[in-house]
Amino acid sequence: MRRIEEVAGNNTSDLTEMNRSAIVRILQQKEVCTRAEIAKLMGLTQASITKLVGYLIEMGVVSEVGIVKGNGNRRSIGIRLNAEKNLVIGVKFSRHVFAIGVFDISGKLYTQKETEFGLDENTGIVLAQMKKQIRDLLDEYKNIVAIGLALPGPYLRKEGRIAMVTRMPSWHNINFIEEFENEFDKPVFIEQDANAGALAEWWFGDHGRPLSSLTYFLVGEGVGSGVVDNDRLLLGYQGIASEVGHISIDYNGPVCECGNRGCLELYSSTTAFLKEAKLKLPELFRDKYENRTMACERVFDAARSGNTKAKALVEKIAEYIGYGCVTLINAYDPEIIVIGDSISKADELILPTIKRIVEERTIPEVSSRVRIKISKLSIDPTLYGAAAIATDRVLRKPSEYLFTN
Amino acid sequence: MRRIEEVAGNNTSDLTEMNRSAIVRILQQKEVCTRAEIAKLMGLTQASITKLVGYLIEMGVVSEVGIVKGNGNRRSIGIRLNAEKNLVIGVKFSRHVFAIGVFDISGKLYTQKETEFGLDENTGIVLAQMKKQIRDLLDEYKNIVAIGLALPGPYLRKEGRIAMVTRMPSWHNINFIEEFENEFDKPVFIEQDANAGALAEWWFGDHGRPLSSLTYFLVGEGVGSGVVDNDRLLLGYQGIASEVGHISIDYNGPVCECGNRGCLELYSSTTAFLKEAKLKLPELFRDKYENRTMACERVFDAARSGNTKAKALVEKIAEYIGYGCVTLINAYDPEIIVIGDSISKADELILPTIKRIVEERTIPEVSSRVRIKISKLSIDPTLYGAAAIATDRVLRKPSEYLFTN
Numbered sequence: 001m002r003r004i005e006e007v008a009g010n011n012t013s014d015l016t017e018m019n020r021s022a023i024v025r026i027l028q029q030k031e032v033c034t035r036a037e038i039a040k041l042m043g044l045t046q047a048s049i050t051k052l053v054g055y056l057i058e059m060g061v062v063s064e065v066g067i068v069k070g071n072g073n074r075r076s077i078g079i080r081l082n083a084e085k086n087l088v089i090g091v092k093f094s095r096h097v098f099a100i101g102v103f104d105i106s107g108k109l110y111t112q113k114e115t116e117f118g119l120d121e122n123t124g125i126v127l128a129q130m131k132k133q134i135r136d137l138l139d140e141y142k143n144i145v146a147i148g149l150a151l152p153g154p155y156l157r158k159e160g161r162i163a164m165v166t167r168m169p170s171w172h173n174i175n176f177i178e179e180f181e182n183e184f185d186k187p188v189f190i191e192q193d194a195n196a197g198a199l200a201e202w203w204f205g206d207h208g209r210p211l212s213s214l215t216y217f218l219v220g221e222g223v224g225s226g227v228v229d230n231d232r233l234l235l236g237y238q239g240i241a242s243e244v245g246h247i248s249i250d251y252n253g254p255v256c257e258c259g260n261r262g263c264l265e266l267y268s269s270t271t272a273f274l275k276e277a278k279l280k281l282p283e284l285f286r287d288k289y290e291n292r293t294m295a296c297e298r299v300f301d302a303a304r305s306g307n308t309k310a311k312a313l314v315e316k317i318a319e320y321i322g323y324g325c326v327t328l329i330n331a332y333d334p335e336i337i338v339i340g341d342s343i344s345k346a347d348e349l350i351l352p353t354i355k356r357i358v359e360e361r362t363i364p365e366v367s368s369r370v371r372i373k374i375s376k377l378s379i380d381p382t383l384y385g386a387a388a389i390a391t392d393r394v395l396r397k398p399s400e401y402l403f404t405n
Numbered sequence: 406m407r408r409i410e411e412v413a414g415n416n417t418s419d420l421t422e423m424n425r426s427a428i429v430r431i432l433q434q435k436e437v438c439t440r441a442e443i444a445k446l447m448g449l450t451q452a453s454i455t456k457l458v459g460y461l462i463e464m465g466v467v468s469e470v471g472i473v474k475g476n477g478n479r480r481s482i483g484i485r486l487n488a489e490k491n492l493v494i495g496v497k498f499s500r501h502v503f504a505i506g507v508f509d510i511s512g513k514l515y516t517q518k519e520t521e522f523g524l525d526e527n528t529g530i531v532l533a534q535m536k537k538q539i540r541d542l543l544d545e546y547k548n549i550v551a552i553g554l555a556l557p558g559p560y561l562r563k564e565g566r567i568a569m570v571t572r573m574p575s576w577h578n579i580n581f582i583e584e585f586e587n588e589f590d591k592p593v594f595i596e597q598d599a600n601a602g603a604l605a606e607w608w609f610g611d612h613g614r615p616l617s618s619l620t621y622f623l624v625g626e627g628v629g630s631g632v633v634d635n636d637r638l639l640l641g642y643q644g645i646a647s648e649v650g651h652i653s654i655d656y657n658g659p660v661c662e663c664g665n666r667g668c669l670e671l672y673s674s675t676t677a678f679l680k681e682a683k684l685k686l687p688e689l690f691r692d693k694y695e696n697r698t699m700a701c702e703r704v705f706d707a708a709r710s711g712n713t714k715a716k717a718l719v720e721k722i723a724e725y726i727g728y729g730c731v732t733l734i735n736a737y738d739p740e741i742i743v744i745g746d747s748i749s750k751a752d753e754l755i756l757p758t759i760k761r762i763v764e765e766r767t768i769p770e771v772s773s774r775v776r777i778k779i780s781k782l783s784i785d786p787t788l789y790g791a792a793a794i795a796t797d798r799v800l801r802k803p804s805e806y807l808f809t810n
Contacts, residue, residue, distance in 0.1 A: 156770060163770045213642045229639055229646065236634060236738025237618045238774065243735045248766075251654045251728045260731055260766040262655075323656045326665055330648045331736045333641025361653075361665040365561060365568045369643065 017399060019044070019052055024061065024398050027081035028106055028391075029209060032065055034076035053079060059404040060085060081106065086394065086402050089137055089147045089186075090386030091130065094193065095119065095168055095221055096291070098126070099380065100133050102141055103387040105395060105402075107204035109379055110141070123170055131183060138184060145401050146187045148389030150382050151176060153192035153224055154246075157239025160190070164258060187401070189389050194218040194242065195233055196385025198226025200377060201338045203388045207373070215334035216381070217244070219321055220341030221292055223265040226385075227332045234332070242332070245269075249323050264327070268320040270296055270342045273313070280309045293342040300346045317343060318350035322357025329362055329370055340375035341382075347374050422804060424449070424457055429466065429803045432486035433511055433796075434614060437470055439481035458484060464809035465490060486511065491799065491807050494542055494552045494591075495791030496535065499598065500524065500573055500626055501696065503531070504785065505538050507546055508792040510800060510807075512609035514784055515546070528575055536588060543589060550806050551592045553794030555787050556581060558597035558629050559651075562644020565595070569663060592806070594794045599623040599647065600638055601790025603631025605782060606743045608793045612778070620739035621786070622649070624726055625746030626697055628670040631790075632737050639737070647737070650674075654728050669732070673725040675701055675747045678718070685714045698747040705751045722748060723755035727762025734767050734775060745780035746787070752779050 022042055027033060033041075039049040056062045061082060068078035083106035092099040096119070101112035113133065117126050138144055154163045160177030162168075180188040191199070198216035201207065207214070216226040223245030227234040234241045245265035246258045253262020266272060270292045277299045278285050284298045302310035325337055343350070351374060359367045375381050394401035427447055432438060438446075444454040461467045466487060473483035488511035497504040501524065506517035518538065522531050543549055559568040565582030567573075585593040596604070603621035606612065612619070621631040628650030632639040639646045650670035651663045658667020671677060675697045682704045683690050689703045707715035730742055748755070756779060764772045780786050799806035 154768070154770075164768050229634075229641060230637075232635075232637070234634055234639065234737070237740040238738055238770070240771070241634065241736065241738040243738075246735045247652070247732050248728065249653060249656045258766075258768050260735075323653065327652050330651045330665075331646065332639070333643055333646040333648075335642035361663075363559070363569050363663050365559075365643070366645070 016052070017397060019048075020056060020398050021396050023049070023052055023056060024081060024395050024402075027062060027079065028083070028203070028395060032068055032078040032080045034068060034078060036074075036076060038079070056398070059399065059402070061398060061402050061404065083108065085143055087141055087144045088387050088390035088394070089134060089144055090383050090388075090390065091134065091147065091149045092193070092196075092380065092383040092386050093130070093149065093151050094382065095152065098130055099383045100130070100137065101379070101383050101387060102137055102144070103384075103391075105145075105391050107384070107387070107391070111137075112379070112383065119168060120170070123174055127174070127179060134184065138186065143403050144186060145403060146189060146390040146394050147180075147184065148196070148386040148391070148393075149176065149180060149188060149190045150193045150196035150386040150389065151190060152222055153194060154240035154243055155190070155192040157191075157235065159238075163240065187393070189393050191233075191385075191389045192224070192226070192239070193222075193382045193385065194224035195226035195235075196389050197338075197340055197375075197381040198228050198233065198385070199388035199392050200381045200385035201340075201375065202228050203391055204384060205338065205375075205377060207336055207338075207371075211335060213332070213334045213336075215242075215328050215332050215337045216375075217321070217324060217328060217337055217339045218341045218382075219268055219324075219339060219343040221270050223269050223324070225328060227334070229332065229334075244324055244328060244331070247327055247331075249320075249327070264320065264324050268317055268324060268343070273299070273317050273343065276316075277310075277313055280313060281307070284310075293345065296342050297345055300349060303346075303349055311349075314346055314349045315353055318346070318353035319357060321350060322354040322361075325354055325358050325372060326361045329358065329366055333366070334370065336371040336373065338373050338375050340377075344374045421457070422802060424453075425461060425803050426801050428454070428457055428461065429486060429800050429807075432467060432484065433488070433608070433800060437473055437483040437485045439473060439483060441479075441481060443484070461803070464804065464807070466803060466807050466809065488513065490548055492546055492549045493792050493795035493799070494539060494549055495788050495793075495795065496539065496552065496554045497598070497601075497785065497788040497791050498535070498554065498556050499787065500557065503535055504788045505535070505542065506784070506788050506792060507542055507549070508789075508796075510550075510796050512789070512792070512796070516542075517784070517788065524573060525575070528579055532579070532584060539589065543591065548808055549591060550808060551594065551795040551799050552585075552589065553601070553791040553796070553798075554581065554585060554593060554595045555598045555601035555791040555794060556595060557627055558599060559645035559648055560595070560597040562595075562597075562640065564643075568645065592798070594798050596638075596790075596794045597629070597631070597644070598627070598787045598790065599629035600631035600640075601794055602743075602745055602780075602786040603633050603638065603790070604793035604797050605786045605790035606745075606780065607633050608796055609789060610743065610780075610782060612741055612743075612776075616740060618738065618740045620647075620733050620737050620742045621780075622726070622729060622733060622742055622744045623746045623787075624673055624729075624744060624748040626675050628674050628729070630733060632739070634737065634739075649729055649733060649736070652732055652736075654725070654732070669725065669729050673722055673729060673748070678704070678722050678748065681721075682715075682718055685718060686712070689715075698750065701747050702750055705754060708751075708754055716754075719751055719754050720758055723751070723758035724762060726755060727759040727766075730759055730763050730777060731766045734763065734771055738771070739775065741776040741778065743778050743780050745782070749779045 039046040065078040083104040102110040160175045225244040248262040250262030256263040444451040470483040488509040504519045507515040565580045630649040653667040655667030661668040
């Protein structure tokens, strides 16, 4: 029985590990803390914290940083995480591009690189390029502890396969677990892209603490969502929960590749948006444009300059995103919804409409309390999310994964 | 920080408690087990199990039951849960009726009683009746360890208030936590009705084990859902996650009391079904009928007898339930969906259509694996669920809640 095994898997050393993990996670978010502050946050005695911190100092995971002001103005020794000692590689894989970055476990970026490829390009060649770049980074950065890989969903987590990606049929049969599991001498963790975005916002986003439940709403070429409910990623049976892009908003609507009708993705993706934009504003698309995100931004810029047709197009997609938020609220009751990916670049153009729709279409107890924000991460949330996948795993089991002295 | 407090809340005695809880939960589902079987299921040594079981025997929570056949045909002593020593009261509260039952922690029913009331009846009088009946049961059954209360949703868990119940505005301001918290000398646990149904199916349903993720789809006068994802109830920020009844299936549809348009509840509730039925089949409704469930059953019986209009009505609602299942799959990726409450009495009349819709509208990887079933619990799932709310809580902390010698 799965749930019993999980409970039973705990033993005294696991428990010590959970407490170590909790300390590392506090320091990941707070930079510098005193032992007394940690003790208070964790509800443990200072003696226990001293012991746990002592072990982490010995491991080299944390350091003392001299005297800081503690509780009640007493001067105490500060503790900080040696984030730079533990790096992760994040790999974002999407329809036209893969991106690879090196980060430390506090989310600081060291290097990143994007590689474009065609939808019809040989999958083996793309994978070989990706692995080569990872191998080069492992050679260059010696203290990498884990690799996180973010894939477009729905990703069948147990099988290692992408179940269906619109316009990417050739990737359907790649087994990512087999491809990556034993390829490097570092652990590789794989999640779907919207889940990665949710973890990025959870770990690296500036949303205040405590935070109990966060939903990341990815609105780009694909439309999806990732849900952290009470500190845990919602995964479902096969790992493909929270596919909001394929929740219908019109049961009589047009047919989607997934078989459903009226899927939200058909109304609110960049594909849907640009199709309309090219019809209504052909003058914006006379020159070759670099990619979809930039093409969308042309329309947003036109709206910002007062172009009436562009404003109407942006208003329309904001309404659909609003319906999506209402669905997310009724499905997951999040404390915060963070909207990310290409369409989120419309930012202040779409946010008032989204909030109005949520106010109109949910009960006041909900609309008055849920926070709806545009992602402000300075790094692509899916790439950052790939790093967060790895960070999440290693910080939950520090002595298993982190570098020690 | 919530998540850190939760982790930090664990200490060595909590861990022992988690292992005791795991043993009690194994026995709750398996009736009789040997120590070796428990050790194998939990991945612990037999010596640890012997110690843990010894404590539970001393507490009187479990007993030895003589020789049974163990692993490899060896004769071993069987262990069983003394379920009858620990009873719970379940209280179901719904729009026209409240029901109270006494159960043991293996789900066996001892007694139950229903009390009807009018939607406009004074809430204080109804609550006083409910409390009086609970008090009488506490006097009659001395070994009750906890009380579970299932309320119609969306129930704001932290506040103790029902946020909105269609057609029950007078109940909006009752604070159930205040009303019940200190009323009895037993702990009272409160959840929304569809969550209660999910826990009932999780604890008492016959769905095989292991089971990772289950969604209960309540289709009655209200429409809702309860989601157990990887052994944990999905709750959200305010406790009102998984309100599938208010997820829209048509963003241009009719306006719902919640403010949204085209809510699933407007198409698939008994209210919607009976409204259509009275128009199309007035001959079935000439006599006064007792309640909505029975009124629905008249239509189902007519369909079973070959009445074409009744068959068309049932087919139509089965399609809407199918769309609801597709939404649940895209939202939660459950291993199993269990459909319960009044409309589920249509059983074999609706199941093939529901399965067809799911097959048409989801990817094969999902439709071929998700199990869709009609609830077969012999007891009203919401009342049973109220008992499951209490059972879930006490079995997760046996030495805190269970009666001991």
